[in-house]
Amino acid sequence: MRPAICWFRRDLRLSDNPALSAAAHQGRPVIAVYIHSPEEAGPWAEGAASRWWLHHSLQALGAALQAQGISLQIHRGPALNALQTLIRETDAEAVHWNRLYDPAIIERDRAIKAQLQADGIEVSSHNAALLREPWTVKTGTGGPYRAFTPFWRAAQRESTPAQPLPIPPLTGPALNSPLHVDDLALLPTIRWDTDFPAYWQPGEAGAQARLHAFVEQPVHRYDTDRDFPAINGTSGLSAHLHFGEISPRQIWHAAPAHESDDVKTFLAEIGWREFAHHVLFHHPSFPDEPLNPRFADFPWADDPDHQLLKAWQRGNTGIPLVDAGMRELWHTGWMHNRVRMVVGSFLVKNLRLPWQQGEAWFWDTLVDADLASNSLGWQWVAGSGADAAPYFRIFNPIRQSERFDAEGAYIARWIPELSRLPAKHRHAPFEAPADVLAKAGVTLGVHYPWPIVDLKASRQAALAAFAKIKKSPA
C-alpha cells in the first residue's frame, strides 16, 4: 500500500485524532509530519510563550509516535513545498490534516488542497478541534450568532458529540527527519521561561493528567471556585486545548454528571471557546478591528513612549490585583480568567489604551494564546465585541480584589513586597495608614509604585469617551 501523510498542526495528539485515524485506515503506512511555517500565519504567528509550549509539545509528540513505531518528520515551510517534497520522496498517495480556523490558515489550506488535488493526491481535512464546526450552528434565518446563550443552546441541540477515537495501530516507513525540534529554535535565547516547567507539562500525557485531576475533584466545585484566583479552581486545560493535545470531545465525555450545575458551567466555558471560533470564522477581521464599528473612532489616551503600557505589562501600575495578574502572566504564561478581565478593563478603560495593545501582549506572553479566544476576550473587555460587556461596565479593581481575593493571598503570592501588609490593606496600599505601611516595610514609590492613574477620574473620562462614540453613526 502507498503511504498516507498525516500533517500535524495544532492537533498534537494521537488519540481522538481524526486525521491520523483516517491516514492509518486499513493499515495504510503513515508518514507523520510537522511543518514549521510561521510566516504563513500572517501577523499572528506564534508568540514567544506559545513557541516555548510548541517546542515541548513537539518533543512529546515525537516520543509518543516513536513509541508507536513511527517517527515525526520535521520540515520547514512553505508548507506546500514541504508536502510536495515529502510526497515525491515517499510516493505518498494521500494527505490528511485537521482543520484550523485562523483566517490566514484557512486561506493557505484552501490553496494547498487545490494544488495537491491538481497534483493527483487524495486530500482530506477533518474536524479535531471543535464540538461543532463554525458554519454548522445557524440562527433561525441561517446566519451566524452574535450572542453566546442562543449560540450554545443551538450548538447543544444537535446530537451528543461522538465518542473519542482510540489511537489507531500505526506502521510506516523508516525515515530520517530532515530537522529536529531544536533546529526550529523555538525556545527563547534570554531564558525568561525558567519557571514554566514547574507549571506545565506540554503534550498529550500532560493534558490527560490535568483533565483527570480536574474531573476527580475541582470540577465539582467549579461554579464557586472558578472566580477566585488564589484557588486552583479551573482546569488549566486552555493551552492543551489550543495545541490540540486534547480534544473538546474527550473533555465532554470525561466530564461527570452533565446535569450538575458545576459541570454545566464548566462545559459552557468549552462552549465559549466554540463561540469564539464561530465569531472568528464569520468575522475574519475580528482580531484587528472592533466588531461594533462605532468603536473604530474611540478617543484613546496619549501614551508617549508607551510609559503606561510598559507599567501595565511589567505589573507596576500600583494597583495590586492588576499587578499580581500581570506578574502571574510573566512568570507562568497564564493568568486566571477573572484577573484577565480585570487587567483588561484597567488597560482599556482606566488607562484608555487600545485593546489591540493588550491583545498583542497577551499574544506574546500567554501559553494558551489563541486567535479566537484572545480576540473574543479583548473585544469583550472593550465592549466592542460579540456578547461583550456593556461599555459602561468598568471593573473597579480594588472592589474586585476585595471580593475575589479577600485574604489577599493571590496578591501576596505575586507581589511578595506587599505580603507583610495586613490582608485588608493589600488591595489598596495607597489608602493604608502610614504606620501600617511602615510596619510592613513598604515605602510607596520605593518598594511598590503609587497608582499610575486615579481610578475615579479615569473611570469618568472613560465614560465620557464612550458617551461620545455612542452618538456617532453605527
Ligand SMILES: Cc1cc2nc3c(=O)[nH]c(=O)nc-3n(C[C@H](O)[C@H](O)[C@H](O)COP(=O)(O)OP(=O)(O)OC[C@H]3O[C@@H](n4cnc5c(N)ncnc54)[C@H](O)[C@@H]3O)c2cc1C
Ligand atoms: C482579555 C482576555 C483574553 C483571553 N485570551 C485567551 C486566549 O488567548 N486563549 C484562551 O484559551 N483563552 C483566553 N481567554 C479566556 C479564558 O481566560 C481562558 O480560556 C481561561 O482562563 C483558561 O483557563 P482554564 O483552562 O483553567 O479555564 P477553565 O475555566 O477550566 O475553562 C475550560 C476551557 O474553556 C475555555 N474557556 C474558558 N473561558 C473561556 C472564554 N472566556 N473564552 C473562550 N474560551 C474559554 C478554555 O479553552 C478553557 O481551557 C481570555 C479571556 C480574556 C478576558
